[in-house]
Amino acid sequence: MSLVIENLTAQIPDRQILNGLNLTINPGEVHAIMGPNGSGKSTLSKVLSGHSDYEVTAGTVTLDGQNILDLEVDARARTGLFLAFQYPHEIPGVSNANFLRAALKARLPEGEDIDAVAFYKQLYTRMDQLEMDRSFTGRSVNEGFSGGEKKRNEILQLMMLEPKYAILDETDSGLDIDALKVVARGVNAMRSESRGFLLITHYQRLLDYIQPDIVHVLMDGQIVLTGGKDLALKLEEKGYDWVKDEVLATA
Amino acid sequence: MVTALDNDITDIKADNIGDFTFPERNKFDAGFGVSPRTVDYISDVKNDPDWIREFRHKALEIFNSKPMPTHWATKDLDNIHFEEFRYYLSDGQKPKRSWDEVPEDVKRTFERLGIPEQERKFLAGVEAQYDSEAAYSNVKKVLEDQGVIFVNSTEGLHKYPEIFRPWFGKVIPTSDNKFSALNSAVFSGGSFIYVPKGVKVSHPLQAYFRINSEQFGQFERTLIIADEGSEIMYMEGCTAPKFETSTLHSAVVELVAMKGAKIQYVTVQNWSSNVFNLVTKRGIAHEDAEVRWIDCNIGSRLTMKYPGVIMKGKRARGEVISIALANSGQHQDTGAKMIHLADDTTSNVVWKSISIGEGRSTYRGQVHIPKHLKGCKNNTECDALLINSSSRTDTYPAISVKGNKHATQHEASVSQVSEDQIFYLMQRGLTEAEAMSLSVNGFINDLVKEFPMEYSVELKRLIDLEMEGSVG
Numbered sequence: 109m110s111l112v113i114e115n116l117t118a119q120i121p122d123r124q125i126l127n128g129l130n131l132t133i134n135p136g137e138v139h140a141i142m143g144p145n146g147s148g149k150s151t152l153s154k155v156l157s158g159h160s161d162y163e164v165t166a167g168t169v170t171l172d173g174q175n176i177l178d179l180e181v182d183a184r185a186r187t188g189l190f191l192a193f194q195y196p197h198e199i200p201g202v203s204n205a206n207f208l209r210a211a212l213k214a215r216l217p218e219g220e221d222i223d224a225v226a227f228y229k230q231l232y233t234r235m236d237q238l239e240m241d242r243s244f245t246g247r248s249v250n251e252g253f254s255g256g257e258k259k260r261n262e263i264l265q266l267m268m269l270e271p272k273y274a275i276l277d278e279t280d281s282g283l284d285i286d287a288l289k290v291v292a293r294g295v296n297a298m299r300s301e302s303r304g305f306l307l308i309t310h311y312q313r314l315l316d317y318i319q320p321d322i323v324h325v326l327m328d329g330q331i332v333l334t335g336g337k338d339l340a341l342k343l344e345e346k347g348y349d350w351v352k353d354e355v356l357a358t359a
Numbered sequence: 360m361v362t363a364l365d366n367d368i369t370d371i372k373a374d375n376i377g378d379f380t381f382p383e384r385n386k387f388d389a390g391f392g393v394s395p396r397t398v399d400y401i402s403d404v405k406n407d408p409d410w411i412r413e414f415r416h417k418a419l420e421i422f423n424s425k426p427m428p429t430h431w432a433t434k435d436l437d438n439i440h441f442e443e444f445r446y447y448l449s450d451g452q453k454p455k456r457s458w459d460e461v462p463e464d465v466k467r468t469f470e471r472l473g474i475p476e477q478e479r480k481f482l483a484g485v486e487a488q489y490d491s492e493a494a495y496s497n498v499k500k501v502l503e504d505q506g507v508i509f510v511n512s513t514e515g516l517h518k519y520p521e522i523f524r525p526w527f528g529k530v531i532p533t534s535d536n537k538f539s540a541l542n543s544a545v546f547s548g549g550s551f552i553y554v555p556k557g558v559k560v561s562h563p564l565q566a567y568f569r570i571n572s573e574q575f576g577q578f579e580r581t582l583i584i585a586d587e588g589s590e591i592m593y594m595e596g597c598t599a600p601k602f603e604t605s606t607l608h609s610a611v612v613e614l615v616a617m618k619g620a621k622i623q624y625v626t627v628q629n630w631s632s633n634v635f636n637l638v639t640k641r642g643i644a645h646e647d648a649e650v651r652w653i654d655c656n657i658g659s660r661l662t663m664k665y666p667g668v669i670m671k672g673k674r675a676r677g678e679v680i681s682i683a684l685a686n687s688g689q690h691q692d693t694g695a696k697m698i699h700l701a702d703d704t705t706s707n708v709v710w711k712s713i714s715i716g717e718g719r720s721t722y723r724g725q726v727h728i729p730k731h732l733k734g735c736k737n738n739t740e741c742d743a744l745l746i747n748s749s750s751r752t753d754t755y756p757a758i759s760v761k762g763n764k765h766a767t768q769h770e771a772s773v774s775q776v777s778e779d780q781i782f783y784l785m786q787r788g789l790t791e792a793e794a795m796s797l798s799v800n801g802f803i804n805d806l807v808k809e810f811p812m813e814y815s816v817e818l819k820r821l822i823d824l825e826m827e828g829s830v831g
Contacts, residue, residue, distance in 0.1 A: 157786050159782055160782075176770075180785070180791070181782060181789065182785040182786075182787055182788055182789055182790050185785065185786050185787060185788040186788045191787075193786075196778075196783070197777075197779055197780050197783035199783070199784070199797070199798065199801055200802065201800070201801030201802055201803070201804035201805065202797055202798070202800070202801035202804070204798075207784075207797070210789060210793065210797055211787040211789060214789050214790070214793060215788055248801065269787065269788070299638050307570065
């Protein structure tokens with residue numbers, strides 16, 4: 109039972125972006141993927157969640173044994189895959205609360221509805237953990253939110269939907285240190301033996317607050333180096349050029 | 360109960376409705392086409408006073424003399440063949456069908472909208488009328504105690520000519536357009552409401568409450584007069600699709616708000632897609648008075664409707680809140696008319712349309728502020744949402760503002776639900792159709808809030824239904 113990515117190769121019309129990527133995330137583990145700009149980090153998150161801009165040309169992805177590459181975006185999400193977006197979309201006129209209810213309802217058998225009282229109890233608990241004002245329940249999803257508020261809202265959704273595997277795409281970008289701490293607290297609260305995380309980040313900073321079990325370096329659409337959390341510190345210190353040299357040396 | 364009449368029309372099918380033969384034993388049937396004989400027939404049956412009979416005849420002449428307005432409106436109007444319609448059938452003789460004959464998809468829609476059993480039969484044309492006697496009797500008592508008159512238009516003109524006659528046909532002259540002339544010639548049904556000075560009617564009034572034989576006529580005629588300082592809300596229609604036997608509907612609705620009065624007129628209509636719905640609606644707002652049209656148009660082959668407000672007195676206010684939903688094979692040609700005739704008058708138009716598949720929505724708006732006035736304000740917002748690449752929308756605003764002591768503002772936008780927005784929603788587990796429905800409901804959410812609660816809930820469900828099969 110794990111999220112297994114094997115030989116994943118994907119492209120946009122004129123460019124291959126993922127080149128045979130291999131990665132296995134077991135429940136309970138927190139993986140971090142770091143890499144320079146253009147290495148394919150964000151592409152990985154989009155390909156895994158099924159964005160139609162990308163074409164998978166080779167490889168497999170299984171979620172707890174189920175091949176998800178044949179599934180639509182929504183079906184992948186319902187099997188337990190969650191993506192916290194780098195740039196969360198605004199949904200004018202749709203309140204946060206209604207959006208979350210709709211998302212939760214989509215996971216129930218047809219005709220069933222969620223218990224409104226239990227829902228709000230859970231929602232308020234989670235919002236308190238993220239230090240979000242109650243007024244956010246009635247506001248349109250992400251509309252007029254600051255960068256930090258949007259990121260908090262992503263984590264709120266993660267907390268409400270309780271996925272088996274969560275990908276966080278540059279969740280730290282655009283956050284000041286206080287907001288980063290709050291977001292990290294939310295993520296840490298969701299860490300559990302039954303849930304796997306993939307943190308995609310450019311900077312080591314995030315990893316001070318969400319400590320990863322395993323750190324990978326992504327370059328040219330492949331994982332070129334894997335290590336413990338000290339690898340992130342080394343990257344911070346020495347930069348990605350060091351990895352290039354290292355990889356070339358071992359090649 | 361199966362009557363002989365039922366047996367005569369068992370061959371009615373959804374695709375040829377309006378095209379059935381009708382047994383000759385019908386007591387009151389004006390036959391096909393419209394002529395002076397038709398008008399006399401209607402006047403005889405309804406026992407019209409002479410002035411109404413003359414009014415009808417004159418209207419027919421105007422109707423015949425006016426060309427179809429195809430020089431500005433859609434050419435589809437040329438597909439209306441007036442000689443193929445019946446213009447008057449007395450109630451009880453109206454075509455009935457058994458529940459078994461109602462098409463499955465209509466039944467399914469009722470089911471999914473959660474329409475009560477009894478109401479379904481009425482809407483499907485199985486029962487001539489929705490029996491709401493119990494609900495009505497309470498309302499009726501309250502209204503009578505307050506001196507409110509709420510009757511059908513025939514009863515209104517017979518019983519209350521001193522109130523009815525001075526305003527009838529005054530807000531919308533017969534010659535306003537070809538279809539107001541047609542309505543004036545053959546009208547039957549519709550409501551007449553008079554609210555006395557200072558009376559604030561607490562419940563919205565609905566045609567449902569009015570027990571009479573002609574509440575949903577093809578050529579309804581409604582006149583509402585709110586006397587000084589009074590307030591009333593009127594609700595028309597419902598969100599369920601009406602399974603229609605006749606395909607030409609042409610109503611005229613006139614509202615009169617005397618000094619300081621407030622009238623809100625709420626319409627939600629969902630016509631079957633073979634209906635031409637050509638409606639003229641207009642209100643006069645006297646000093647400090649307010650007329651609001653809250654309008655939602657769904658379905659029909661072609662709807663042409665531009666509710667208007669004539670702001671005749673100082674500080675009068677006019678407002679049109681309009682939602683149009685056009686699916687494939689449908690054209691919603693709607694908008695607003697705001698005529699400022701006094702100083703410091705204010706009008707507001709908020710129009711939103713959703714075009715699905717090959718559906719087409721058109722906004723037509725007229726704002727008129729003459730030069731000699733001052734302090735007039737108009738705000739117009741038009742937002743169109745296109746769901747598919749073959750969906751269409753057009754905007755024709757005509758704003759004539761003269762003089763420099765006014766403030767007008769016009770904003771228009773056309774948008775599509777972006778793929779990224781759908782991706783975001785689907786990543787949270789919503790199906791593509793659910794994602795689209797949620798986005799569309801969000802688009803009109805601020806306007807839906809203006810509708811009474813029960814309508815807004817139904818509207819949301821209805822949009823969910825309309826969105827099914829529109830994506831992918």
